[in-house]
Amino acid sequence: MRKDRKSWKAILLVVSLMVFAGAASAAAQCGPKVDNFFLFVDQSGSMYMTYYQLNASKIFAVKQLISQMDRLIPELGYKGGIDLFAPFEEIQPLSVYKQGLFAPALQRIKDEQKIFGRETPMKTGILELEQKAVLEKVTGPTTVIMLTDGKASQGEDPLASIKQLVAKYPRVAFHVISLAQPTAKDPRAFKGSGINREEEKRGATTNQQIAKLGHGFFVDAADLLNNQAAMQSFVNLVFCAKEKIILRGVQFDFDKSNIKPEYEPILDEAVSQLKKWVWPDYKLVISGHTDSVGKPDYNQKLSERRAMAIRDYFATNGIPATKMKTVGYGQSVPIADNKTEDGRALNRRVELDLLQ
Secondary structure, three states: OHHHHHHHOEEEEEEEEEOOOOOOEEEEEEEEOOOEEEEEEEOOHHHHOEEOOOOEEHHHHHHHHHHHHHOOOOOOOOEEEEEEEOOOEEEEEEEEOOOOOOHHHHOOOOOOOOOOOOOOOHHHHHHHHHHOOOOOOOOOOEEEEEEEOOOOOOOOOHHHHHHHHHHHOOOEEEEEEEOOOOOOOOHHHHHOOOOOHHHHHHHHHHHHHHHHHOOOOEEEHHHHOOOHHHHHHHHHHHHEEEEEEEEEOOOOOOOOOOOOHHHHHHHHHHHHHHHHHOOOOOEEEEEEEOOOOOOHHHHHHHHHHHHHHHHHHHHHOOOOHHHEEEEEOOOOOOOOOOOOHHHHHHHOEEEEEEEO
16 A cells, blocks of 8 residues: 555556447546545634635635535445544544535534634644544555645644654555645735735645655645536545546557547547546556557557557647657557457557556
8 A cells, every 4th residue: 555655646547449349438437545534624723714715714615625525536335534633523433435424524513613812733633543543443545635724833743743643554645635825815914914824835835745744645725626627636536546448449440540530539538537537747658559460560669659649639639748658568568368359459458547
């Protein structure tokens, strides 16, 4: 699990270009990346300050985000729960996840709390994941998604807490949805009141470091709010492993690498699927493969041309060319038996590695 998060931080997408009888189609599949996940929500005083994108409190934004997420997380048999910190409170016990599971729990998050005069014990709050036996009682790969503005009381070092937990629980990844707003425009700030941009900047930096130390992803809440495509991408990155898009019915003519017009609707569907899975910092590596019919040198060049044909089509239809790289493997990496017609069909493919 540690190697999977630290070294890869990637989604494997395999696009197989094969010949099959029947209607052509494209389908996306998601396999479970984790066994358990927790939404870990900061309810300290600063989270009840204004979140200027919504003109509402940060905690209101958190509720909106969780509600969005709760409609998109795939039901793959893992368990999910919600805990609050500062102070610690379990509002959704770990349960087998079904979409809509968190709706009742969201009602238990207070809409109003005292803002000033309360400590923001972020370090202590993080360590309560251990002290309250939250992490002790789970086995297998586990994800913690923190929703916080990253602010901490003076003398607190939340990064030390993350380092401690990561060292003790290498199966756990920490992702952060950041409610810090270092670039928010608040006219009151120019009059000596309202948002403190320096505190917000420190909070954003803290959140980025938490995600980095926790082998997870960092995302600004503003990029997810009311943006289903962005939220879907985040959900896929966190929850899905070995995702596949399988294209059926696509065929290259002999000694050709051009894409025939009748197959364009299938590739258009693939582009649509890819746009749901991508994230701004991805890189798409397109690798071409052939069966064993023909000379190796010829198949090598053919695999390269076909990979470039897919790249060019994707680029024309909205996948940034600067984010894509092509490579050909010829017949050297079969995934099926080249002695059979079906096996050779499986080996004539293009694979996409979408790397974070």
